[in-house]
Amino acid sequence: xxxxxxxxxxxxxxxxxxxxxxxxxxxxxxxxxxxxxxxxxxxxxxxxxxxxxxxxxxxxxxxxxxxxxxxxxxxxxxxxxxxxxxxxxxxxxxxxxxxxxxxxxxxxxxxxxxxxxxxxxxxxxxxxxxxxxxxxxxxxxxxxxxxxxxxxxxxxxxxxxxxxxxxxxxxxxxxxxxxxxxxxxxxxxxxxxxxxxxxxxxxxxxxxxxxxxxxxxxxxxxxxxxxxxxxxxxxxxxxxxxxxxxxxxxxxxxxxxxxxxxxxxxxxxxxxxxxxxxxxxxxxxxxxxxxxxxxxxxxxxxxxxxxxxxxxxxxxxxxxxxxxxxxxxxxxxxxxxxxxxxxxxxxxxxxxxxxxxxxxxxxxxxxxxxxxxxxxxxxxxxxxxxxxxxxxxxxxxxxxxxxxxxxxxxxxxxxxxxxxxxxxxxxxxxxxxxxxxxxxxxxxxxxxxxxxxxxxxxxxxxxxxxxxxxxxxxxxxxxxxxxxxx
Ligand code: NAD
Ligand code: 6OD
Numbered sequence: 001x002x003x004x005x006x007x008x009x010x011x012x013x014x015x016x017x018x019x020x021x022x023x024x025x026x027x028x029x030x031x032x033x034x035x036x037x038x039x040x041x042x043x044x045x046x047x048x049x050x051x052x053x054x055x056x057x058x059x060x061x062x063x064x065x066x067x068x069x070x071x072x073x074x075x076x077x078x079x080x081x082x083x084x085x086x087x088x089x090x091x092x093x094x095x096x097x098x099x100x101x102x103x104x105x106x107x108x109x110x111x112x113x114x115x116x117x118x119x120x121x122x123x124x125x126x127x128x129x130x131x132x133x134x135x136x137x138x139x140x141x142x143x144x145x146x147x148x149x150x151x152x153x154x155x156x157x158x159x160x161x162x163x164x165x166x167x168x169x170x171x172x173x174x175x176x177x178x179x180x181x182x183x184x185x186x187x188x189x190x191x192x193x194x195x196x197x198x199x200x201x202x203x204x205x206x207x208x209x210x211x212x213x214x215x216x217x218x219x220x221x222x223x224x225x226x227x228x229x230x231x232x233x234x235x236x237x238x239x240x241x242x243x244x245x246x247x248x249x250x251x252x253x254x255x256x257x258x259x260x261x262x263x264x265x266x267x268x269x270x271x272x273x274x275x276x277x278x279x280x281x282x283x284x285x286x287x288x289x290x291x292x293x294x295x296x297x298x299x300x301x302x303x304x305x306x307x308x309x310x311x312x313x314x315x316x317x318x319x320x321x322x323x324x325x326x327x328x329x330x331x332x333x334x335x336x337x338x339x340x341x342x343x344x345x346x347x348x349x350x351x352x353x354x355x356x357x358x359x360x361x362x363x364x365x366x367x368x369x370x371x372x373x374x375x376x377x378x379x380x381x382x383x384x385x386x387x388x389x390x391x392x393x394x395x396x397x398x399x400x401x402x403x404x405x406x407x408x409x410x411x412x413x414x415x416x417x418x419x420x421x422x423x424x425x426x427x428x429x430x431x432x433x434x435x436x437x438x439x440x441x442x443x444x445x446x447x448x449x450x451x452x453x454x455x456x457x458x459x460x461x462x463x464x465x466x467x468x469x470x471x472x473x474x475x476x477x478x479x480x481x482x483x484x485x486x
Pocket of ligand 2: 289
């Protein structure tokens, strides 16, 4: 049985108190690893190592040297691509092609892109007129914020963790990462990469464990952590913000979503069906940007519902390494129960179940896994809890609409504001609708198409701040202005 240890000051270590927990496969519920659970002693050690590294070799590197190391990390991830793919498949149970085409390559890109950003983005300068006529020169330096606490979720573990570690290190910080208890494998593997490439000890640290009363809470409450970047549920964000208030520490939050997909009658029909299918069911619906509310213009409503149903019913269940499968399980028995409780609630609330609504028949060896059927509902009022609350499963409610104003109001009538996807061939309408939806990210005729230089984050309850490109520099550095009298 694999033992997943913490990675502190360049070494893989167990917990002093010997506490561990089990990591189970989402595919068949077998225990696949034993994971060490950090107590406050391990979190303290990790934070101390990270602080010391700021003053050590890492803190003395110039930008070009840091950039070289980050390129080395990206290259080593690519060299060990198959190991990362295997580890992430074991953790999440999601299909091989999702790992190879999306999630693992993004891990390498997250280091390269921010190495390029830090190398190329200038800081501001101003000449100030002074009474003596000689003037003063103001120029800004970007300095690292210090030790960054990184708390990451389980749904795309490597992509989401490196999306924060890449820019944090590019800016010269050090990190202590607490991966989700559900998905510790790739975060641990990245420790091997850091050592291989020669990233100094203490720059990248990992502590495993849970949230409340465990590693997550110990890390976010730690007074020597300078800032916290978090991706996860909005409710968890509230707890972390309270912890960060002590010591007035900065936070960057990427939180939940209940995103609307909008399909106009003039859309390229097949592209829209494919796009909504992906946005509702990729990763078994466990994507924060996923579409759980679909609004379709009335003339194509029935045809659209039937086309999406046909695709949902054609998914291929299977083991992640089985290349014929394109659909995986939910992450855990607990999450499966949550999603199934929403499936039951939809029926109680009066939904028409177009397809799905339960657990698929699976071969005996996968029956104890956590698959649920892709599910489509129609006929619910907007007040229904399955239309308002984030389910984070493979499901969506579809409702017809008749005008731009109506669909904009429907899309905005939700406490979340992460993303939207709009399907139409009328680009002037697309731009005007996109500008009026209260979200951080609006896609037109696409979904999850990412340019890492752009601002990423959520409006309303979907987050605080933006990361991506120069926006990440805003969070991961302090700007220090120097004013020199000439
Ligand atoms: P979660 O909030 O339950 O857990 C996320 C992380 O926080 C885990 O590592 C967990 O151990 C830790 N944690 C939990 N309680 C904590 C506490 N009190 N103090 C410190 N750490 C704590 O989220 P999840 O279930 O892992 O992920 C799913 C959620 O993440 C969904 O709501 C989804 O929308 C959201 N998400 C958002 C984005 C985005 O970019 N906006 C991306 C991915 C996931
Ligand atoms: O692409 C990204 O940078 C990002 N943060 C994606 C989030 C996916 C949510 O599940």
